[in-house]
Each structure stands twice: as structure tokens, then as C-alpha cells.
Amino acid sequence: MPSWQKLKDVKKFEIELSSHCNARCPLCIRQVTGTDKERAGFHKGHITLEQIKKLVNQLPDPKQVVFYFGGVGGDPMMNPEVVDIFRYCVERVRGVYMDTNASLRSKDVWHELGVITKLNENSSVTFSIDGLQDTNHIYRIQTDWNKIMHNAKTYISAGGIAEWKYIIFKHNEHQINEAEKLANEMGFTRFIKEPSVRHYFDNVGELSPEPPSITKKENIRHHALRDAKKINCKVLEKNMMYITHDFKLLPCCYVHSWELVNQAESYLDNFKNNLNEVSLADVMNDNFFKDKLMNDWDDCGPTVCAVNCNQKQYWNKESKVEELQ
Ligand SMILES: C[S@@+](CC[C@H](N)C(=O)[O-])C[C@H]1O[C@@H](n2cnc3c(N)ncnc32)[C@H](O)[C@@H]1O
Ligand code: SF4
Ligand code: SF4
Numbered sequence: 001m002p003s004w005q006k007l008k009d010v011k012k013f014e015i016e017l018s019s020h021c022n023a024r025c026p027l028c029i030r031q032v033t034g035t036d037k038e039r040a041g042f043h044k045g046h047i048t049l050e051q052i053k054k055l056v057n058q059l060p061d062p063k064q065v066v067f068y069f070g071g072v073g074g075d076p077m078m079n080p081e082v083v084d085i086f087r088y089c090v091e092r093v094r095g096v097y098m099d100t101n102a103s104l105r106s107k108d109v110w111h112e113l114g115v116i117t118k119l120n121e122n123s124s125v126t127f128s129i130d131g132l133q134d135t136n137h138i139y140r141i142q143t144d145w146n147k148i149m150h151n152a153k154t155y156i157s158a159g160g161i162a163e164w165k166y167i168i169f170k171h172n173e174h175q176i177n178e179a180e181k182l183a184n185e186m187g188f189t190r191f192i193k194e195p196s197v198r199h200y201f202d203n204v205g206e207l208s209p210e211p212p213s214i215t216k217k218e219n220i221r222h223h224a225l226r227d228a229k230k231i232n233c234k235v236l237e238k239n240m241m242y243i244t245h246d247f248k249l250l251p252c253c254y255v256h257s258w259e260l261v262n263q264a265e266s267y268l269d270n271f272k273n274n275l276n277e278v279s280l281a282d283v284m285n286d287n288f289f290k291d292k293l294m295n296d297w298d299d300c301g302p303t304v305c306a307v308n309c310n311q312k313q314y315w316n317k318e319s320k321v322e323e324l325q
Pocket of ligand 2 (some may be wrong): 007021022023025026028030072073074075100101140
């Protein structure tokens with residue numbers, strides 16, 4: 001039976017810099033599904049610069065490792081130390097990328113970030129903007145179009161490398177070309193379009209957006225569980241690992257989401273993954289990976305792996321592009 005990846009083989013860490021957010025996207029795991037209400041007891045906090053330093057110092061070869069500031073529970077720009085963290089990391093690791101709704105923070109912060117990414121070609125900020133002035137806020141609830149545009153212009157004019165990521169729903173599918181044109185005019189270097197597939201149940205929450213018409217019903221994930229025949233683990237394929245805002249190591253963002261909706265509690269019970277207490281190398285070598293997680297794959301479990309990483313490989317960007325054709 002194959003074993004879990006070694007620390008020296010990890011090429012990318014997804015890091016949740018914060019679980020606070022200014023927005024209330026109704027299919028985000030921090031909200032009660034399909035609403036703009038935060039989950040009861042949702043834990044909020046930020047990773048600190050000190051913790052990031054501790055992480056970088058434990059990497060066998062930081063120059064081989066990319067950091068992606070994303071996560072499932074919040075927006076990295078909510079972290080009060082985000083600029084210092086970004087600057088510290090770009091100087092030490094191979095690349096630093098971040099996703100944000102961009103409707104927050106001051107002009108000075110965006111200018112500083114622009115200067116940092118200008119000087120480091122392996123770094124960029126992805127603006128999660130799902131529509132235009134009349135539609136972005138339908139999913140990105142509580143965001144302000146003018147503030148987002150202002151922040152993007154400040155960042156780009158300071159030299160920052162910017163990508164526009166557009167999640168396609170039914171309510172914005174008619175505006176893709178117009179948004180791409182605007183992105184080009186504003187100086188975004190890339191426009192990424194991805195159909196939303198995160199529609200787990202038929203009728204949850206009154207703010208749940210409709211999937212785009214290009215997404216085939218069988219590609220929507222709530223059908224995945226009963227279809228699972230085989231597990232294709234995204235993070236083993238891509239040599240990735242995941243770190244939560246409270247500095248715990250997990251295999252991936254899916255397991256973190258599973259934990260946040262309280263379904264993984266007993267599953268993760270004996271997994272000693274707190275990086276404040278255990279070294280990164282020791283967590284990577286924990287028996288949890290081989291004896292529990294990988295063992296369960298033989299029977300297409302646990303649920304989280306069956307839903308997200310079955311033979312359809314929802315995580316595979318190339319298959320998402322096919323869905324669009
Ligand atoms: C939870 S967010 C955290 C980062 C940041 N707050 C943001 O929204 O960009 C991580 C990623 O999930 C994406 N996301 C949010 N809602 C989604 C949906 N319904 N379907 C697919 N991706 C989604 C975001 O665009 C972002 O790229
Ligand atoms: S902006 Fe990101 S973290 Fe915030 S609610 Fe939306 S998807 Fe979730
Ligand atoms: S959900 Fe399971 S199979 Fe998929 S990436 Fe995470 S650990 Fe691997």
C-alpha cells in the first residue's frame with residue numbers, strides 16, 4: 001500500500017490566514033448553507049507572523065515551496081499582519097498567492113501589496129469577483145463594487161500582479177465576456193472563469209444561488225457520494241498540504257470544511273496536528289494518514305474524500321474547462 005507524502009515532497013501549502021470575513025457568501029462554509037448568517041459558534045482567529053516564521057523555518061527547502069493564502073473560513077486580507085506576512089514569505093519561499101474578495105482594507109495596504117508583488121514575480125493576488133456592478137454582490141453579500149474597483153486600481157497601478165477569478169452562477173453567466181473585457185482594460189494579467197459546482201442539496205437557504213446552465217446536473221457534487229468508486233486524492237497528486245487559521249495541519253481544505261460543519265470531530269480526535277505543540281515533520285509522519293485516512297480509501301471512505309475526490313476529480317481544473325465547452 002502506498003504511504004503518505006513526506007515533508008520534503010510537499011510543494012504547496014494552502015494557508016488560512018484568517019477565519020474572519022467582511023463578506024457573507026451564502027455557499028461559503030462559514031455561513032449557514034444558503035444564508036448570510038454565520039454558523040453558531042464559528043471559531044474566528046488569525047495566523048500570526050510568528051507562526052508563519054515558525055512554519056518557514058521548519059521547511060527542508062523553502063525555495064521549493066509555494067504558499068497559497070486561501071482557506072475555507074475567511075479572507076486573508078482580514079489578517080492585521082497580512083502585509084508583513086506577505087513580505088516575509090515572498091522573500092523566502094518559491095511563490096506566494098492569495099485569493100480575496102477585495103472589498104476591504106485601505107488604499108495604503110493595497111499600494112504596499114502592489115509594490116511587494118511587483119518586486120517578486122512569483123507572487124500575485126487573485127480578486128474573487130463574480131459578476132459586474134449589478135451582480136457581484138448577489139453572491140458576494142456585503143461587498144461594495146466601488147471599493148473593490150478602487151482597491152484593484154490602486155494595487156495594479158502600484159505594479160501589483162492581479163488575476164480576476166469569476167465563479168459562474170446562473171445570475172452572472174451572461175456577463176462573462178463583459179467582465180473579461182473590463183479585466184483586460186484594467187490591467188489584470190489573467191481572467192479565470194469557473195462554473196460553481198458547490199450545490200450540495202436541492203433546496204437550502206433562500207440566498208442559495210442557482211448553478212450556471214453550463215454545469216451538468218451530474219457534475220454537481222451532491223450526487224457524488226453515491227457514485228464514488230475510487231478515491232483520487234487531490235493533495236497527494238499535487239503534493240499539497242493545508243494549514244488552518246489556528247495553526248493546525250490538515251491534508252486539505254475539504255477536510256477542514258468537513259471539520260467546520262462538525263462532521264469530522266471524532267474522525268480527527270486522535271490526530272495530533274497542532275503546530276504550536278508538535279513539529280511539522282512529526283505531524284506529517286503521524287499514523288493518522290496511513291493507518292486511518294488512506295486505509296479508509298479502500299472502501300471509498302471517509303465521506304469527505306468520496307464527495308470531493310472520487311473518480312470524477314472535481315478538483316481537476318482541466319475537467320472544469322471541459323465543462324465550459
Ligand atoms: C473560501 S474562499 C477564501 C478566500 C477569499 N475569501 C475569497 O473568497 O476569495 C476560497 C476560495 O473559494 C472560492 N469560492 C467561494 N465560493 C465558491 C463557490 N460557490 N464555488 C466555488 N468556489 C467558491 C473563492 O472564490 C476562493 O477562491
Ligand atoms: S469572501 Fe471568501 S471567505 Fe468570505 S464569505 Fe466569501 S467565500 Fe467565504
Ligand atoms: S478530501 Fe480526502 S482524498 Fe480529497 S484531497 Fe482531501 S484527503 Fe485527499
